[in-house]
Amino acid sequence: MAVDYAVIVVYLAGMLAMGWWGMRRAKSKSEFLVAGRRLGPAMYSGTMAAIVLGGASTIGGVGLGYQYGLSGAWMVFTIGLGLLALSVFFSARIARLKVYTVSEMLDLRYGGRAGIISGVVMWAYTLMLAVTSTIAYATIFDVLFDVNRTVAIVLGGTIVVAYSTLGGMWSITLTDMVQFVVKTIGLLLLLLPIAVIKAGGFSEMKAQLPTEYFDPLGIGGETIFTYVLIYTFGMLIGQDIWQRVFTARSDTTARWGGTVAGTYCLVYAIAGAVIGTAAKVMYPNLASADSAFATIVKDELPVGVRGLVLAAALAAVMSTSSGALIACATVANNDIWSRLRGVVGRGGGGAGDEPHDEVKGNRAFILIMGIAVILIAIALNDVVEALTVAYNLLVGGLLVPIIGGLLWRRGTAAGALSAVCVGGVAVVGLMWHYGILANQPIYYGLLASLAVYVVVSLATPPTDAAVLAAWRERLAGRGEPDPTAPAHPSGASSPSGV
Numbered sequence: 032m033a034v035d036y037a038v039i040v041v042y043l044a045g046m047l048a049m050g051w052w053g054m055r056r057a058k059s060k061s062e063f064l065v066a067g068r069r070l071g072p073a074m075y076s077g078t079m080a081a082i083v084l085g086g087a088s089t090i091g092g093v094g095l096g097y098q099y100g101l102s103g104a105w106m107v108f109t110i111g112l113g114l115l116a117l118s119v120f121f122s123a124r125i126a127r128l129k130v131y132t133v134s135e136m137l138d139l140r141y142g143g144r145a146g147i148i149s150g151v152v153m154w155a156y157t158l159m160l161a162v163t164s165t166i167a168y169a170t171i172f173d174v175l176f177d178v179n180r181t182v183a184i185v186l187g188g189t190i191v192v193a194y195s196t197l198g199g200m201w202s203i204t205l206t207d208m209v210q211f212v213v214k215t216i217g218l219l220l221l222l223l224p225i226a227v228i229k230a231g232g233f234s235e236m237k238a239q240l241p242t243e244y245f246d247p248l249g250i251g252g253e254t255i256f257t258y259v260l261i262y263t264f265g266m267l268i269g270q271d272i273w274q275r276v277f278t279a280r281s282d283t284t285a286r287w288g289g290t291v292a293g294t295y296c297l298v299y300a301i302a303g304a305v306i307g308t309a310a311k312v313m314y315p316n317l318a319s320a321d322s323a324f325a326t327i328v329k330d331e332l333p334v335g336v337r338g339l340v341l342a343a344a345l346a347a348v349m350s351t352s353s354g355a356l357i358a359c360a361t362v363a364n365n366d367i368w369s370r371l372r373g374v375v376g377r378g379g380g381g382a383g384d385e386p387h388d389e390v391k392g393n394r395a396f397i398l399i400m401g402i403a404v405i406l407i408a409i410a411l412n413d414v415v416e417a418l419t420v421a422y423n424l425l426v427g428g429l430l431v432p433i434i435g436g437l438l439w440r441r442g443t444a445a446g447a448l449s450a451v452c453v454g455g456v457a458v459v460g461l462m463w464h465y466g467i468l469a470n471q472p473i474y475y476g477l478l479a480s481l482a483v484y485v486v487v488s489l490a491t492p493p494t495d496a497a498v499l500a501a502w503r504e505r506l507a508g509r510g511e512p513d514p515t516a517p518a519h520p521s522g523a524s525s526p527s528g529v
Contacts, residue, residue, distance in 0.1 A: 034334045034335045034338060035334060035335065035337050035338030035341065036176075036338070037338070038335065038338030038339055038341075038342055039338055039341065039342055039345070042213070042342045042345070042346075043190055043345075045209065046190055046191075046194050046206050046209075046349065047190065047193060047194055049194060049198070049202055049205040049206050049209070050193055050194025050195070050196075050197040050198050050202040050206070051194075051197055051198070052198065052201075052202070052205065053194070053197060053198020053199065053201035053202030053203075053204075053205055054197040054198040054202070055198075056198065056201045057198050057199045057200070057201050057202075057390060058390065059389065059390065060131075060389035060390060060393065062199070062200075062201060062390075063198075063199035063200060063201070063389070063390045063393055063394070064131055064199060064200055064274070064277075064357070064361055064393060065131065065200055065274065065277040065278045066200040066201050066204050066278040067201075067278075068126075068129070068277060068278060068279070068280065069278075069280045070204065070278045070279055070280055070284065070288075071280055071284060072284050072287060072288045072291075073288075074204065074208055075275075075278065075279050075280070075284050075285070075288035075289075075292075076288040076289070076291040076292045076295070077207065077208045077211035077212070077292075078203075078204050078207040078208055078211065078275060078278070078350075079114070079272075079275050079288065079289055079292035080211055080291075080292040080295045080296060080299075081207035081208070081210045081211040081214070081346070081347075081350035081354075082207060082271060082272070082275055082350050082351060082354035083110055083111075083114055083266065083272065083292070083296060083351075084107070084110075084214065084296060084299055084347055084350070084351075085164055085167070085347050085348055085350060085351025085352070086164055086167030086171075086344070086347055086348040086351065087106075087163075087167075087351075087418075088106075088107045088110065088296075088299065088300075088303070088347065089214075089218065089303065089324065089343075089344055089347040089348075090167065090321060090324045090325075090344060090347075091106070091321065092104070092106065092107045092299075092300060092303030092304065092307070093303050093304075093306050093307040093310065093323050093324040093327075094307060094319075094320040094321040094322075094323055094324065095250070095303075095304065095307060095320070096303055096304035096305065096306060096307020096308050096310070096311075096323075097307035097308070097310050097311050097317070097320045097323035098307070098320040099244070099249055099250045099304075100240065100243065100244025100245055100246070100249055100304070100307075100308050100311070101244065101245055101246070101247060101249070101301075101304050101305070101308060102246060102247055102248060102249035102250035102304070103250060103303070103304040103307055103308075104300040104301050104303065104304035105250055105254070105255050105258055105300075106258050106262065106300075107296060107299060107300035107303060108296075108297055108300040108301075109255070109258040109259050109262040109263045110262045110263070110266060110296055110300070111293050111294070111295075111296030111297040111299070111300060112259070112263050112293070112297075113262055113263035113264065113265065113266025113267060113293075114266050114272070114289060114292055114293035114296055115289075115290060115293035115294070116263065116266070116267060117266055117267050117272065117276070117289060117293075118285065118286055118287075118288075118289025118290045118292070118293055119286065119289075119290060121267065121437060122276050122279070122282070122285035122286050122289050123282035123283070123285055123286050124282075124437065124506050125273060125276045125277070125285070126276055126277065126279045126281070126282045126284075126285040127282055127505065127506060127507065127508040128505050128506065129277075129505070130277070131274070131277065131361060131365055132150070132153070132270060132273075132274075132361055132362055132365055132366050133149065133153055133268065133269075133270050133273050133429070133433065134147070134149045134150040134153060134362065134365075134366040135365070135366070136273075136433070136436070137149050137432065137433065137436060137447065139501070139502055139505060140436040140437075140442075140494075140498075140502050141432075141436065141442075141443065141444035141447050141494060141498070142444050142494060142495055142498040147366070147367070147370050148448060148451050148452065149366075149428075149429055149432070149451055150362055150366030150367050150370070151367060152424055152425065152428045152429055152451065152455060153270045153362050153366070153425070153429065154359060154362045154363055154366070154367060155421060155424060156269065156270070156421045156422070156424060156425040157269075157270050157271055157355050157356075157358040157359035157362060158355075158359050158400070158403070158404065158407075158421075159417050159418060159420065159421035160269075160271065160351070160355040160358075160359075160418070160421060161352055161355035161356045161359050161400070161404045162404050162407045162408045162411060162417065163408075163417060163418045163421075164348055164351045164352035164355055165184055165187065165188045165191070165352050165404055165405060165408040166184060166408045166411065167348045167352075168183050168184055168186065168187030168188065168345075168348060169183040169184055171183075171187070171325075171341060171344050171345050171348065172186060172187060180409075181409050184405060184408050184409055185405060185409075187345070187348070187349070187352075188352075188401070188404065188405040188408065189405070190349075191349055191352050191353050191356065191401070192356065192397070192398065192401030192402070192404075192405070194206060194353070195353045195356050195357055195397050195401065196394055196397045196398045196401065197394075199357060199390070199393065199394065199397070200274070200278060200357060203353045203354060203357060204278065206349065206350070206353065207350045207353070207354070209346070210346030210347070210349060210350045211346075211350075213339070213342055213343050213346045214299075214343045214346050214347055216339065216343070217339050217340040217341075217342060217343025217344075217346075218299070218302060218303075218306075218340070218343050219298070219299070219302050221332075221336055221339065221340055222306055222327075222328070222332070222340050222343075223302045223305060223306055225331065225332060225336075226305070226306045226309040226310065226327055226331070227305065227309050229309065229313060229327075229331050230308075230309035230310075230312040230313055231312065235312065236308060236309060236312050239312045240308065240311060240312060244308055244311070253470065257470045257473065260426060260473050260474070260477065261422045261423070261426055261473060262422075264426050264430050265422055265425055265426055267430070267433070267434065268425065268426070268429050268430055268433045268434070269358075269425065270358040270359075270361070270362055271351075271354045271355050271358040274354070274357065274358050274361065275354070276289070282508070306323075306324070306327070307320075307323055307324075309327070310323040310324075310326065310327045311323070313327065313331070314326055314327070324344065328340050328341060328344075356397060356400060356401055356404060357397060359400045359404070360393065360396040360397040360399075360400040360401075361393065361396075363396055363399075363400060364392060364393055364396040365393075368396070416467045416468065419467055419468055420462065420467060423458045423462065423472055423473050423476065424455055424458055424459070426473060426476075426477065427454040427455060427457065427458035427472070427473055427476030427477055427480060428450075428451045428452075428454040428455035428458065428476075428480065429451060429454075430454075430477065430480070431450045431454065431477070431480040431481050431484045432446070432447035432448075432450045432451055432480075432484060435447070435450070435484055435488075439488075440494075440499065441488055441489065441493060442484065442488045442494070443487070443488045443491045443492070443493065443494050444494065445487050445488070445491040446483070446484045446485070446486075446487040446488030446489075446491065447484065447488075449483045449484065449487040450480045450481070450483050450484035450487075451480075453479050453480055453483040454476050454477065454479055454480025454483070455476075457472075457475060457476040457479040457480070458472045458473065458476035461475055461476060
């Protein structure tokens with residue numbers, strides 16, 4: 032394993048070096064949180080694909096292929112569909128808003144009264160996404176170095192926290208681009224063909240496995256529908272995804288670069304399912320489907336290639352973990368902490384602050400959130416349930432007011448707040464009643480959120496004309512705020528900024 036170890040160590044050292052390089056570039060809030068909003072198409076596409084394809088998409092995607100065959104691609108496939116929908120229909124408008132968080136968008140659209148509650152929901156989602164990504168280090172480092180779970184989580188988590196804290200989005204962008212290349216080489220160009228060849232080719236795979244392994248809908252229509260609700264819609268509204276959209280140089284870059292990334296996700300989904308199907312032929316009696324990836328890598332790949340493929344898995348986990356971490360810290364600092372201190376309401380924290388102070392504040396929050404993520408990851412056992420709770424709260428509570436705000440002019444702040452509260456409470460209550468992993472909570476929670484949003488919006492006065500005018504200006508790419516200040520539409524329409 033010496034050669035494999037060398038490959039991994041060089042990779043990890045490179046991640047830290049890029050963190051140091053990113054620190055030298057991140058001199059303002061915009062540079063630190065959204066890479067100065069100047070990524071071109073190639074880098075934007077690579078980094079967007081990197082963040083959405085994490086450990087669940089890689090290790091979990093292969094595991095689903097092992098369990099269900101080609102239809103195991105549907106989980107990752109719906110992620111790609113969500114990214115395509117976001118890129119084609121919404122990304123250009125999102126990029127033109129020039130905000131830093133989803134909650135700032137809600138404030139701008141509804142008049143500054145919807146952000147704090149949505150910020151708490153979004154923070155909980157990004158925190159649990161970062162935690163579950165961090166836990167995935169345990170599986171990979173166990174294969175690499177045979178270390179226990181806690182040491183693996185601390186080792187992987189510390190590296191991600193270090194480069195994310197140092198350079199913010201610039202470091203994460205650079206590391207994600209490397210991770211995208213490593214994943215492409217390791218998974219698509221190496222592991223995929225090797226796995227198929229080792230399994231005897233597609234003809235042998237079809238001969239050895241039941242026919243349902245090659246049924247595109249074999250995983251079940253209800254499961255596919257649930258994946259669409261959770262992952263496709265989740266891609267439309269997650270802070271971790273939106274924060275990458277904010278890095279685009281232009282709305283054209285956001286649209287076409289995201290479309291390329293979404294298409295890449297569809298290919299990645301099929302590749303993972305095929306690898307898992309091949310693993311089922313070679314190892315038909317594994318105790319856990321999720322161990323299929325590690326088993327095929329450990330037993331079937333030659334020295335050096337094995338290290339590169341494991342680095343690819345590590346890259347997948349790190350990209351999602353770092354993206355979720357900076358999103359979590361951004362929401363905690365900008366949407367929760369600053370509002371609790373009354374910064375937004377008083378018009379403070381804006382142009383009077385030095386950009387470097389903004390960077391220091393956000394850097395401190397990444398460090399604090401990173402330490403919290405590592406500690407929670409060590410203590411947490413049931414990863415699937417934690418991630419399900421996070422996604423259910425995100426989609427059940429925030430999908431309707433966000434998409435409604437983008438598409439329906441009659442939506443009001445009262446309707447948005449009601450939708451967040453009712454949708455969130457309904458999801459939690461239904462998970463308690465039906466079980467965390469049941470499908471009913473997201474079905475009924477979304478319906479309740481939508482009904483309340485429409486009814487309350489129609490029963491309350493329309494959004495103030497000045498707020499809607501400011502919203503339309505920003506959607507058109509005009510009336511941009513001070514780049515160091517949080518968005519606040521009511522202040523934007525006032526000469527004094529109050």
